[in-house]
Amino acid sequence: MATAPYNYSYIFKYIIIGDMGVGKSCLLHQFTEKKFMADCPHTIGVEFGTRIIEVSGQKIKLQIWDTAGQERFRAVTRSYYRGAAGALMVYDITRRSTYNHLSSWLTDARNLTNPNTVIILIGNKADLDAQRDVTYEEAKQFAEENGLLFLEASAKTGENVEDAFLEAAKKIYQNIQDGSLDLNAAESGVQHKPSAPQGGRLTSEPQPQREGCGC
Amino acid sequence: MDQSVAIQETLMQGEYCVIAVQGVLCEGDSRQSRLLGLVRHRLEHGGQEHALFLYTHRRMAITGDDVTLDQIVPVSRDFTLEEVSSDGELYILGSDVTIQLDTVELSLTFQLPFGSHTRMFLQEVARACPGFDPATPDPEFQWLSGYQCLQREPDSRTLHGWNLARDTWPGYTTIGGGGSNFDNSRSNGKSLLGDQSSGGQDKAENSLTRQNKSKSEITDLVRSSTITVSDKAHILSMQKFGLRDTIVKSHLVQKEDDYTYIQNFRFFVGTYNVNGQSPKECLRPWLSHGIQAPDVYCVGFQELDLSKEAFFFHDTPKEEEWFKAVSESLHPDAKYAKVKLIRMVGIMLLLYVKQEHAAYISEVETETVGTGIMGRMGNKGGVAIRFQLHNTSICIVNSHLAAHTEEYERRNQDYKDICSRMQFCQVDPSLPALTISKHDVILWLGDLNYRIEDLDVEKVKKLVEEKDFQTLYAYDQLKIQVAAKTVFDGYTEGELTFQPTYKYDTGSDDWDTSEKCRAPAWCDRILWKGKNIIQLSYQSHMALKTSDHKPVSSEFDIGVKVINDELYRKTLEEIVRSLDKMENANIPSVSLSKREFCFQNVKYMQLQVDSFTIHNGQVPCQFEFINKPDEQSFCKQWLSANPSKGFLLPDSNAKIELELFVNKTTATKLNSGEDKIEDILVLHLDRGKDYFLSVTGNYLPSCFGSPIHTLCYMRQPIVDLPLETISELTLMPMQTEDDGSQLESPMEIPKELWMMVDYLYRNAIQQEDLFQQPGLRSEFEHIRDCLDTGMIDNLSASNHSVAEALLLFLESLPEPVICYRAYHSCLECTGNYTASKQVISTLPTFHKNVFNYLMAFLQELLKNSTKNHLDGNILASIFGSLLLRNPAGHEKLEMTDKKKAQEFIHQFLCNTL
Numbered sequence A: 001m002a003t004a005p006y007n008y009s010y011i012f013k014y015i016i017i018g019d020m021g022v023g024k025s026c027l028l029h030q031f032t033e034k035k036f037m038a039d040c041p042h043t044i045g046v047e048f049g050t051r052i053i054e055v056s057g058q059k060i061k062l063q064i065w066d067t068a069g070q071e072r073f074r075a076v077t078r079s080y081y082r083g084a085a086g087a088l089m090v091y092d093i094t095r096r097s098t099y100n101h102l103s104s105w106l107t108d109a110r111n112l113t114n115p116n117t118v119i120i121l122i123g124n125k126a127d128l129d130a131q132r133d134v135t136y137e138e139a140k141q142f143a144e145e146n147g148l149l150f151l152e153a154s155a156k157t158g159e160n161v162e163d164a165f166l167e168a169a170k171k172i173y174q175n176i177q178d179g180s181l182d183l184n185a186a187e188s189g190v191q192h193k194p195s196a197p198q199g200g201r202l203t204s205e206p207q208p209q210r211e212g213c214g215c
Numbered sequence B: 001m002d003q004s005v006a007i008q009e010t011l012m013q014g015e016y017c018v019i020a021v022q023g024v025l026c027e028g029d030s031r032q033s034r035l036l037g038l039v040r041h042r043l044e045h046g047g048q049e050h051a052l053f054l055y056t057h058r059r060m061a062i063t064g065d066d067v068t069l070d071q072i073v074p075v076s077r078d079f080t081l082e083e084v085s086s087d088g089e090l091y092i093l094g095s096d097v098t099i100q101l102d103t104v105e106l107s108l109t110f111q112l113p114f115g116s117h118t119r120m121f122l123q124e125v126a127r128a129c130p131g132f133d134p135a136t137p138d139p140e141f142q143w144l145s146g147y148q149c150l151q152r153e154p155d156s157r158t159l160h161g162w163n164l165a166r167d168t169w170p171g172y173t174t175i176g177g178g179g180s181n182f183d184n185s186r187s188n189g190k191s192l193l194g195d196q197s198s199g200g201q202d203k204a205e206n207s208l209t210r211q212n213k214s215k216s217e218i219t220d221l222v223r224s225s226t227i228t229v230s231d232k233a234h235i236l237s238m239q240k241f242g243l244r245d246t247i248v249k250s251h252l253v254q255k256e257d258d259y260t261y262i263q264n265f266r267f268f269v270g271t272y273n274v275n276g277q278s279p280k281e282c283l284r285p286w287l288s289h290g291i292q293a294p295d296v297y298c299v300g301f302q303e304l305d306l307s308k309e310a311f312f313f314h315d316t317p318k319e320e321e322w323f324k325a326v327s328e329s330l331h332p333d334a335k336y337a338k339v340k341l342i343r344m345v346g347i348m349l350l351l352y353v354k355q356e357h358a359a360y361i362s363e364v365e366t367e368t369v370g371t372g373i374m375g376r377m378g379n380k381g382g383v384a385i386r387f388q389l390h391n392t393s394i395c396i397v398n399s400h401l402a403a404h405t406e407e408y409e410r411r412n413q414d415y416k417d418i419c420s421r422m423q424f425c426q427v428d429p430s431l432p433a434l435t436i437s438k439h440d441v442i443l444w445l446g447d448l449n450y451r452i453e454d455l456d457v458e459k460v461k462k463l464v465e466e467k468d469f470q471t472l473y474a475y476d477q478l479k480i481q482v483a484a485k486t487v488f489d490g491y492t493e494g495e496l497t498f499q500p501t502y503k504y505d506t507g508s509d510d511w512d513t514s515e516k517c518r519a520p521a522w523c524d525r526i527l528w529k530g531k532n533i534i535q536l537s538y539q540s541h542m543a544l545k546t547s548d549h550k551p552v553s554s555e556f557d558i559g560v561k562v563i564n565d566e567l568y569r570k571t572l573e574e575i576v577r578s579l580d581k582m583e584n585a586n587i588p589s590v591s592l593s594k595r596e597f598c599f600q601n602v603k604y605m606q607l608q609v610d611s612f613t614i615h616n617g618q619v620p621c622q623f624e625f626i627n628k629p630d631e632q633s634f635c636k637q638w639l640s641a642n643p644s645k646g647f648l649l650p651d652s653n654a655k656i657e658l659e660l661f662v663n664k665t666t667a668t669k670l671n672s673g674e675d676k677i678e679d680i681l682v683l684h685l686d687r688g689k690d691y692f693l694s695v696t697g698n699y700l701p702s703c704f705g706s707p708i709h710t711l712c713y714m715r716q717p718i719v720d721l722p723l724e725t726i727s728e729l730t731l732m733p734m735q736t737e738d739d740g741s742q743l744e745s746p747m748e749i750p751k752e753l754w755m756m757v758d759y760l761y762r763n764a765i766q767q768e769d770l771f772q773q774p775g776l777r778s779e780f781e782h783i784r785d786c787l788d789t790g791m792i793d794n795l796s797a798s799n800h801s802v803a804e805a806l807l808l809f810l811e812s813l814p815e816p817v818i819c820y821r822a823y824h825s826c827l828e829c830t831g832n833y834t835a836s837k838q839v840i841s842t843l844p845t846f847h848k849n850v851f852n853y854l855m856a857f858l859q860e861l862l863k864n865s866t867k868n869h870l871d872g873n874i875l876a877s878i879f880g881s882l883l884l885r886n887p888a889g890h891e892k893l894e895m896t897d898k899k900k901a902q903e904f905i906h907q908f909l910c911n912t913l
C-alpha cells in the first residue's frame, strides 16, 4: 500500500511467438481480459495488448505484441522482435509438430532480440492432458538446455497464464536490479518512467534512467 | 510504442528525451502526424531547460532515421500547454485529447491519443515549465542553436521554427507572466487590498507554478520530536494532470464503501473574539481542562488585532502570540502537530492534529474571503482550512460577520458571500474549484454576531440570571434566521446551555457597563453539517477574562472513513484492471473485407485490379501501408495500393484498390522466375494493429521483356514452353555466337520480331504517319497474345497498333538491340559510317541480325516516303532512342547524346548496309 498510486514506472515490451494455432492470441486475451476466447480469429498481422502488473512493489506496464504464426509471414513478423524485453515462445502440448518447430523459433528469438531478452517457453493447452503429445519432462529439459523459463499453461482455464507473464517480468526486473540489463541500450525493451508527482508532496524528483544515452 | 528512443538518437550529448508522444498536428483542415518529444538539457551551472521537439516521422519511429526534426518550441515562461475540450460537449471517455500549445510566437493544436501515456506526457511537460519565480533566471535556450530544423514556409511562420534570434523568447516573458498573474487574482474575486491572507499562503498565480511549489506545511512542529508526512498520505492525495489517475480516483470514490470503515475521531472546536488583546492568561481552561485529549483541534479567533497596521499591513505580532498561547495550552496527554495557520487581518484559524494522525492528513488547502468595507476588506469575512483526514473531506470555517443588532441581513449576506466566494484549489488543476459545501464534514465557528432582538437589556439580563436560556433563545436572531432558512441551511447547532458570551467588561464577568451598554448576545457560535457527527459538549468559558467576549468550545465525535489497506488494494486493482481493459479496447482496430488477393494469369501490360474495404471499429484511426524491413517500398514494383494511407472515423469505411501492372521494368524477372506474383503488404494502424495482406498469382511469360537471344532460341510460342525452359532461356547468358550448347539451333532473329515486321511490310509500307500515331490498347493486347501464342494468322489489327507494338517490343528488351556496352563507341563514331559499321559488327550475332533486319525494313519504308510521308530523320529519331539506350538510364540522357544517337541510326538509313 505504500507504493506510489496509480501510475507505472516501467514499460516492458513482450512478443509472443510460435506456430499458428498454438494459442498465442488466446493467451494474450486471457491475460488482458481474463477470458477464454474460443473462437479467436486467426492473427494475420500483429496485435497489441497491455496490462499493468506489479513486481516487487513496482508498477510495470506490459506491452504485448502478438504475432501471426504462419510460416509465410515469418519474414515479416521477424521485424517485430526488435526491442523486446521478453518473449513468450508457445507450443501446443497436443501437437508435436509445434514443439518440433521450437528450435527454429528460438533461433529467430535469439538472433533478433538482445542477449538479455528473457525467453519463456510455454506449453499451452495443458487442459487437454488426455491428448498430450509432448511430455512435461522433455519440454522442461529442452528449456533447461537452452536457458529458458518454462511453464505449462492453459489459455482456456487460465492456469499458469498470469504466472507466465509475471515470471518473465520478474526475471526482467531482476536483470534491471542486478544491472545485467542495460536500460541505456536502445533495444533493451524496457523504458523507465519517472512516476508522476503526487499532490506536490514529493520531495525528491525521480530521475529517468536513460540519462546520457550514448547513442 | 514509445518512440522517445528514436528521438534520443537525434539528440546531442547531454540532452535527453524525457518522453515522447505521437500526435496529430491540426492546422485548418490539414492533419499531419508529428512526434512530440520533451527534451531536457542540463545546464553547466545546474538547473535545466526544456524544449518540445516536433518531428515528422516515418510510420512508427524505431530509430533516429525514422524521424526528421521539424520544429522546436522552447519551454519558456510564456509556454503553455493546455487541454482543450470542445465547448459544451460531454467528455467522451477514450476520445483523443486535444491540446493547445501557446507561446508568444505561436499557437499549435494537437490531437494526442487517449490514454495514460498522453497523460504522462502532459504531466512531464507541466513539470518542465519554468514557473514564474522571479528569483530563477529566465531560460536562455542557447543549446537549441545546435539543431537544424526543416525550414517551415517562409511566410509569417518563420518565427515558429528555430531560426530566431535568441532574445526573442525571454523578452516577452515577464510581461506576459506578470500580466496573467494579475488577471488571475482579480478573477478570483479579490482586490489586492482585500486579499489579506497571512504569509503562508501561496496563491495560485498559475496552475503550473502551483505544481512546482511544495504546499506542505504540515510538518511544523508544536511540541518536540520530528514528524514527517509518511508515504501513506500519498495514497490519499491525488496526482495532477493524469486522466488515468482522475478516472481511478473517481472510481475509488464511487467504491469507497467497499474499502473503508468508520472510525470516530474526537474534534475540539473553539472560537474566541479576543477584542484586539494579547494573551494575558493561560488558555487551558478553554482548551484542555476537563476533557480527554482530542484528536483534532480547530481553534478560531476574531479581532486578533484591531490596529490600523494590522488592517493595512499584513503582519501582526499577535498572530505569533496567540499561536504560541494556544500551542502551550493544548491537551498535555498528547503530542500535536500544527497542520495549518490561516489569518486574514483579525480572523485566524488554527488546525492541529495528534501527531499520529498527521500522516493521514492530506490535500490541505486554505482560503480567505473578505466581506468588510466595500464588501471585500478583511476586517470581516471568513477564513477556512479544508483537508482530508483519512478518506473524509473536512472543511473548517472561522468567520466574523457584520456587527450591530439590526444588521442581521448583512450577516446573512456575509454568510452567503463566504459560501460562494470560498473556493479551494484542487490538487488537479483541471478540476473545478471546491466549495465549502462539497465536503463530507463542515465545522463552522466564529463570532457570527447575531444578537438577541425585541427584548430590552434588563429583560435579557434577568432571563440570563434565571438561566432561562430556553426563553431567551426564542429571541436569538441566528435561531430565527436559521428557522427561516435564510442562513446556515442544513447546519445544526447544539442546545445553548451557557449564558451569552458578549458583552463583558474586560477582566471581569460583569455585563458591559460602558456608555453603549450593549445587550448580552450569543455572538460566538459553533455549527456543523455532515454525517456521523455527534456533539459531546457545547459551552462557554467564563474563567477567561481577557476580552469582552467569552470563548466557546465544543467537542465532537466525528466518524471518519478509514481505509482498510487490504480492501483498498483489492478495489484499486480491480479498477486498474478495468482501465487496462478499456485501454485495450481503445487500440484502433479495423476489419478487412478481404486479405488474400489472387491475380490469375497476369499478362504483360494488362492492368488487373482488385479491391477491399477497411471497416473501422469504434476508435478513429489512421492507416498506412508500411515498408517491410530492408525494403524501399511497401509493395513490389508491379503492385500499387490506392489510397495507401488515410484516416478513418469510427464505423466508417475506406475502399482500397490494389492495381497490378507488369511493365518492361518488372517483366524480365517474372519471366525468369526470379520474381513471382507474391507479396505481403503490411497495413499499419497508427497506435494499433498491423494487418498482413497476401498477394498471390501467376504471370504468363511474354516475348515482351524477353532478351533477344532468348527469343531466338524459342522455336515454339512462349506460352507453349514449360516455365522452367523459359526461366532457363531467360537466365542464359548472352553469347556472341551460337555455341551449340542448346539442343535446338537458334533462329536468326526472334520470330515475334519477324511477325511484326512482316505484317507491317505486307500491310503498312505505304501507311501515312506510321510510327507516329498511337495504337489501341485493346489491339495491343491482341497483338501480344498473337505473338505469344504464335497465332499470327489471327492477327488483325490496325497498322498503327502493330507499329506501336513493335516499338514497345524494342523498348521492353532488357538489353537493347545495340548492347549497352557498345553505346559509347557508337556515339563516338557518329559521322564516320565505316567506323559505325565496325561497331555494329562487334555486336552479338542475334543483336547484329536484328539491327540489320530493322535497318533493311526501315530503308524499305523510306522507299515509299512519297506515300507514307516518312523521312530518315523521323525514323532515326524514333528508333535511335530505342536501339541505342544509355546504360546509365534515361534521366542522364543529354540533348547532344540524343542527337548523336539519331545521327548514328540515320547513317544506316541513307547508306547501303
Ligand SMILES: Nc1nc2c(ncn2[C@@H]2O[C@H](COP(=O)(O)OP(=O)(O)O)[C@@H](O)[C@H]2O)c(=O)[nH]1
Pocket (backbone or CB within 6 Å): A018, A019, A020, A021, A022, A023, A024, A025, A026, A027, A037, A038, A039, A040, A041, A042, A043, A069, A124, A125, A126, A127, A128, A153, A154, A155, A156, A157
Ligand atoms: N483446449 C484449449 N484450446 C485452446 C487453448 N488455447 C487456444 N486454444 C484453441 O486453439 C485455437 C488457436 O488459438 P489461437 O489463440 O488463435 O492460436 P494462435 O494462432 O497461436 O494465436 C483456438 O481454436 C483456441 O480456441 C487452450 O489452452 N486449451
Ligand SMILES: [Mg+2]
Pocket (backbone or CB within 6 Å): A024, A025, A026, A041, A042, A043, A066, A067, A068, A069
Ligand atoms: Mg493468433
